[in-house]
Every structure is written in C-alpha cells, then in structure tokens.
C-alpha cells in the first residue's frame with residue numbers, strides 16, 4: 320500500500336488552484352442516466368471515486384469517452400443493466416445516487432444496500448421512504464434494494480432528516496415523474512444547487528434549490544448538455560487550514576468564497592487574515608499558534624462536517640482549549656486517536672472533542688481511516704517536528720486530486736512511498 324512521507328516544518332506560500340468538486344461531480348455523472356442524449360462534463364477531478372462511478376455506469380452500459388481537452392462525454396441513453404453490484408457499492412457509498420435516476424428512467428433498479436462505514440452507520444432510509452412516496456415498490460432482498468415503478472408520481476415529500484445524497488437522488492427522480500413534486504427539509508449544500516443547475520440545463524423544471532423547499536415539475540425527457548464542474552469547496556478549505564497550521568501565506572484560486580463562509584469565519588477566529596475576490600481566497604497566518612475556535616458541525620450553511628478533522632489539527636496546536644461537536648455523523652473522530660499519537664491532547668466523549676492546544680507535535684507513523692481523517696493527518700504532518708508517515712492513503716486519493724503535488728508546490732516536503 321502506498322504511503323505519504325511528510326517532513327514537517329515548512330510554511331506554505333504561493334498559489335494553488337482547486338479541482339472540480341467530487342461531491343458535485345458524483346451526482347452529475349449519475350444524472351446522465353436520466354438523459355436521452357450525450358452529456359459533456361468539464362473539469363471533472365481525477366479521483367478514485369470518479370473512476371468508481373464511471374466503472375458503475377460502464378457496468379450498466381453507459382458509453383464514456385475522454386477527449387483531448389480532458390472533457391468526458393457520457394451517453395447513458397440505452398442501458399443494458401440496472402444493477403449496482405456490491406463490489407462497487409462497498410467501495411463507494413455514493414453509488415446509491417444511481418437509484419433515483421434508474422427508477423425514474425427505466426422503471427427499476429437493483430442496488431446493493433450500502434453497509435456502515437468508518438464515519439457512521441449511514442442508512443439510506445430517507446432515500447427509500449421518499450421513493451415509496453413517489454409510488455415505487457421497494458423490496459430489500461439478499462443485501463440488495465430492489466426498486467420498481469411503472470412511472471414515478473410526483474409527491475410532497477418532507478425528509479425526516481437533512482440528507483445531501485438523499486435530496487439529490489429524489490430531485491433527480493422527480494425530474495421525470497408525473498406531476499409536480501415539492502421536497503421540504505432538503506439539504507442546501509452548494510452541490511445541490513450545482514446539480515439543479517445541470518438538470519435545468521438538460522431541460523428539467525426545478526425551483527428553489529439552495530433553499531428549504533425544492534419544487535420539481537416533471538418533464539417527459541431530458542436533453543443533452545455541457546456542464547462545467549465548480550471548484551471543490553472542501554479541497555479549498557483543506558488548503559486554507561494547511562496554511563493556518565504552517566504559519567502560511569497562500570491564495571486558493573477558483574473558489575467562490577460564498578461556499579465557505581462558516582469555514583472562513585472560523586479561520587478568522589484563529590487569528591489568520593483572510594482576503595477574497597469573487598473566485599479566490601487568500602490566507603495569511605502570522606501567529607506562532609492559532610487561537611482556538613469552537614466548532615459545531617451541521618448541514619449547510621453551518622460548519623461542514625467535511626472540515627471538522629482539519630480544524631481538529633488547527634485547535635490541537637492552538638494556544639488554548641476548544642470544543643468540537645460533531646452532529647452530522649456519529650463516529651467521525653477516528654483521526655483523534657492518531658493525532659494523539661503525534662502529541663496532541665484531545666479527549667473525546669461521544670460526539671464532543673475537548674482539545675487542549677499543545678506547543679508542538681511530532682511526527683509518527685499514522686493510519687488514515689477515511690477521506691477527511693487522512694487530510695487531517697497530512698496537515699498534522701506538515702506542522703509536526705520530524706517525519707510523519709501516513710498509511711492507507713487510498714482514502715485520500717478518493718477525494719483530493721494530486722494532493723502531495725499541490726502541497727509541494729506550496730513548499731511542503733511530501734514524498735509518495737511506493738507499496
């Protein structure tokens with residue numbers, strides 16, 4: 320297994336450009352199933368999760384072509400199969416995103432039921448309840464979700480809890496349903512707006528994405544489109560956090576600051592200076608130690624759970640004590656044990672971490688447990704004394720494009736060790 324060797328102590332300086340957003344791209348690729356024509360996706364990030372989504376669509380009969388400009392043309396108009404097999408679903412839970420489009424377009428789907436994962440149990444009951452309300456018959460059999468419906472009917476659906484991929488799945492399904500659906504208590508993440516924008520460009524009639532209520536008037540069919548994937552706000556936030564822990568001075572390009580407001584507020588709270596343009600964020604950290612900041616994760620527009628692990632590192636080397644409450648996933652503190660092995664002083668009780676800032680941390684051999692946990696270990700390695708080796712970095716390759724190359728360009732010293 321490949322590892323990353325990080326020699327800590329360098330301040331990050333310079334410019335870095337964000338890649339396309341993984342969590343916007345995944346539902347967009349799934350949405351091509353709804354469409355009768357070719358769809359061209361631009362600025363797709365080169366990531367393992369994207370490859371897995373292509374493998375899934377390819378296994379069902381989609382044609383996927385890459386041109387010389389690195390744009391992908393996807394044609395999913397005549398699928399030969401409607402099944403997402405366990406081998407793929409177990410490596411990427413976002414495979415569930417093909418459920419809504421398949422039932423809406425082909426009247427049936429067979430999707431392996433995703434199990435729990437490192438960050439929580441992550442059930443899909445909200446997705447299934449909503450599809451049932453649209454008239455789908457759902458049977459759970461042999462570890463698979465078997466869904467069928469001659470034609471989905473529009474429904475007024477209030478989600479029991481806020482779910483990002485659940486909102487996306489049902490928004491996609493409703494584009495081809497009969498009548499007008501109204502979805503409430505929906506997720507408001509920027510990726511929901513991105514997906515709605517893409518579906519609208521395919522001819523869908525969607526209003527209200529980004530608010531608490533989304534209205535979708537079903538149409539007969541969707542046409543082809545070309546769509547540019549916006550920048551990854553979590554990747555941007557991760558680089559900003561990396562600058563904050565290394566007394567850095569960097570500019571992250573390609574990102575709209577509106578997508579990271581809560582993260583920016585908290586970064587200001589650490590004593591860093593932040594500047595913006597419409598599509599860049601600059602950060603300069605002059606303090607030897609950041610000021611501690613309390614964090615409570617919650618759905619957008621609140622502080623994103625996907626930035627919690629990175630802020631654990633900022634707080635761990637801060638000059639005081641802070642509290643982090645994780646309210647989205649029940650088990651998203653796996654990185655803390657590894658951080659403590661590097662000299663951090665963090666105590667976890669349930670969903671609450673109490674972090675006492677320490678003067679310095681030191682390198683160690685540590686193990687990544689999930690995508691954002693891996694990012695936090697890299698950040699810790701960047702500000703630790705000595706060498707850190709991060710194992711199981713396949714997690715990081717799922718969601719950060721060329722991370723060591725981008726960080727090294729900013730002055731880090733990271734080497735990828737072969738397996």
Ligand code: EPU
Pocket residue numbers: 342345413439440441442443444445446447480481482483484485506624625647648649690691718
């Ligand atoms: N939940 C249920 N039932 C459901 C759906 C969700 O109980 O049917 C619960 C979950 O267990 C969790 C909470 O609701 O406790 C929120 O989960 P959500 O469904 O919003 O998460 P997701 O859609 O599976 C997406 C991102 C995650 C990100 C979360 C929260 C994608 C592909 N994944 O997951 O991204 O953490 O929203 O913002 O969009 C990552 O990129 O590292 C990542 C994990």
